[in-house]
Amino acid sequence: MSTHPIVEYTSSASWAMIEDKFSPYAKETLAKLIKFLEEEVRPAEKLAHLQIPEDPAQRWKTLKEKAKKLGLWNLFLSKAHYPEFGVPLSNLEYAVMAEVLGYSGFIASESVNCSAPDTGNMEIRSAFAMTEKNVASSDATNIRTSIRREGDEIVINGHKWWISGAGDPRCKVHLVMGKSDANNKDKYNQQSVVLVPADAPGVFGYDDAPEGHCEIIYDNVRVPLSNLVLGWGRGFEIIQGRLGPGRIHHCMRSIGAAQAALDLMLQRVTDPRPKDLWKIPRLRGTNSDLVHKGTVVADIAKSRAEIEGARLLVLSAALQIDKYKAKGALKEIGIAKFVVPSMALTVIDRAIQSFGAEGVCQDTSLAQRWAGLRTLRIADGPDAVHIQQVGQRELKRVPYLTEKTREIQKKENAILEKAGLKTRL
Numbered sequence: 001m002s003t004h005p006i007v008e009y010t011s012s013a014s015w016a017m018i019e020d021k022f023s024p025y026a027k028e029t030l031a032k033l034i035k036f037l038e039e040e041v042r043p044a045e046k047l048a049h050l051q052i053p054e055d056p057a058q059r060w061k062t063l064k065e066k067a068k069k070l071g072l073w074n075l076f077l078s079k080a081h082y083p084e085f086g087v088p089l090s091n092l093e094y095a096v097m098a099e100v101l102g103y104s105g106f107i108a109s110e111s112v113n114c115s116a117p118d119t120g121n122m123e124i125r126s127a128f129a130m131t132e133k134n135v136a137s138s139d140a141t142n143i144r145t146s147i148r149r150e151g152d153e154i155v156i157n158g159h160k161w162w163i164s165g166a167g168d169p170r171c172k173v174h175l176v177m178g179k180s181d182a183n184n185k186d187k188y189n190q191q192s193v194v195l196v197p198a199d200a201p202g203v204f205g206y207d208d209a210p211e212g213h214c215e216i217i218y219d220n221v222r223v224p225l226s227n228l229v230l231g232w233g234r235g236f237e238i239i240q241g242r243l244g245p246g247r248i249h250h251c252m253r254s255i256g257a258a259q260a261a262l263d264l265m266l267q268r269v270t271d272p273r274p275k276d277l278w279k280i281p282r283l284r285g286t287n288s289d290l291v292h293k294g295t296v297v298a299d300i301a302k303s304r305a306e307i308e309g310a311r312l313l314v315l316s317a318a319l320q321i322d323k324y325k326a327k328g329a330l331k332e333i334g335i336a337k338f339v340v341p342s343m344a345l346t347v348i349d350r351a352i353q354s355f356g357a358e359g360v361c362q363d364t365s366l367a368q369r370w371a372g373l374r375t376l377r378i379a380d381g382p383d384a385v386h387i388q389q390v391g392q393r394e395l396k397r398v399p400y401l402t403e404k405t406r407e408i409q410k411k412e413n414a415i416l417e418k419a420g421l422k423t424r425l
């Protein structure tokens with residue numbers, strides 16, 4: 001049995017399944033990451049909360065310096081794509097690291113420069129601007145922002161919102177998706193993506209949330225022709241390539257969050273403090289007796305089982321991306337994308353319930369984790385869209401299934417005939 005510290009976070013069964021797919025570098029980095037999170041990051045969380053109103057930039061400064069020194073920096077950035085800056089980790093190896101980051105609370109990912117939306121993206125801070133106000137943007141063919149060529153320049157006009165990270169002062173570039181060829185017969189070739197410097201004249205907006213999901217107007221913004229990404233009409237290709245791994249990173253962090261919630265629940269329902277603290281005479285069936293309640297034990301078991309199942313989904317999606325790139329893993333990514341955040345919400349919800357009122361205030365991380373995860377059922381494509389696509393993909397198997405059934409029926413009839421039996425059904 002392996003003694004890698006990851007076993008304490010996941011399970012020996014899931015580690016046994018993937019251990020041989022981990023390089024010695026990945027194993028060592030994972031162990032180093034766990035140590036850093038346990039010894040440096042998790043103990044600093046309360047301080048980071050207190051620094052929000054005073055000096056938010058300080059929150060991760062020291063941690064980031066330490067992470068860099070330890071080589072725990074940009075772990076999502078694959079060497080295969082970025083030979084100069086990347087790290088030699090596969091999607092599968094990084095997926096497990098993302099789970100530990102998700103477990104370790106709200107400053108963990110940022111401390112090692114692996115937080116969304118930049119994972120799956122690039123080294124400098126950036127924002128991906130696709131969603132538009134008053135436009136059903138979960139179908140990106142609907143978007144209206146216009147991208148047109150004028151001589152050696154590209155002119156952009158549009159109204160975007162919910163653009164994560166755009167309010168961050170370090171955000172230097174927006175990847176703006178818009179319509180460059182609205183009349184193209186193929187509706188998936190009508191869009192392009194352009195790099196727009198965050199300080200280009202004509203870009204303005206306001207912060208929509210403390211961490212910056214912004215509303216942005218592009219008003220006759222001009223950028224050089226060379227800022228076009230990949231080529232005209234290749235916008236969809238770009239979002240598919242970028243969102244695939246990014247979605248899996250979200251999923252893996254969600255599993256870590258669910259695991260953290262279950263661990264809190266385990267401690268809560270076995271904690272004798274609630275009764276001792278208030279010096280209430282022990283009553284049968286209260287407080288620490290929670291652990292003896294069938295419903296509580298069942299909730300714990302269900303949470304354990306659901307986390308294990310969801311992890312398998314994400315690991316298989318990560319493996320599929322490693323083998324066939326994001327395009328060859330659309331089904332697996334789609335399934336994980338709508339199953340995992342809902343699973344994590346359910347697990348966190350059970351943990352909240354076990355804490356009573358304490359579970360919905362800021363004294364534990366549960367309420368914050370729940371609220372953050374709820375947005376994942378909308379961001380990066382709503383659940384309904386992924387469900388629809390996975391369902392449609394399944395329906396494509398019908399001709400094959402019908403043909404197979406016909407073949408088996410033929411053989412069945414032949415066997416019956418040979419046996420001298422005939423069915424009238």
Ligand SMILES: Cc1cc2nc3c(=O)[nH]c(=O)nc-3n(C[C@H](O)[C@H](O)[C@H](O)COP(=O)(O)OP(=O)(O)OC[C@H]3O[C@@H](n4cnc5c(N)ncnc54)[C@H](O)[C@@H]3O)c2cc1C
Nearest residue numbers: 128129130131136137138162163164375379380381382384
């Ligand atoms: C926290 C957060 C961060 C975000 N960050 C970014 C970002 O960085 N960049 C960016 O561009 N966008 C971002 N978004 C926006 C997000 O991608 C969109 O909200 C999402 O794609 C849905 O688009 P919409 O809001 O226009 O909803 P709509 O497209 O109007 O959809 C509304 C609802 O209709 C239902 N629906 C839609 N299509 C179907 C279908 N085919 N079948 C069945 N039901 C359907 C779904 O339930 C959906 O939730 C973010 C959103 C959140 C909440």
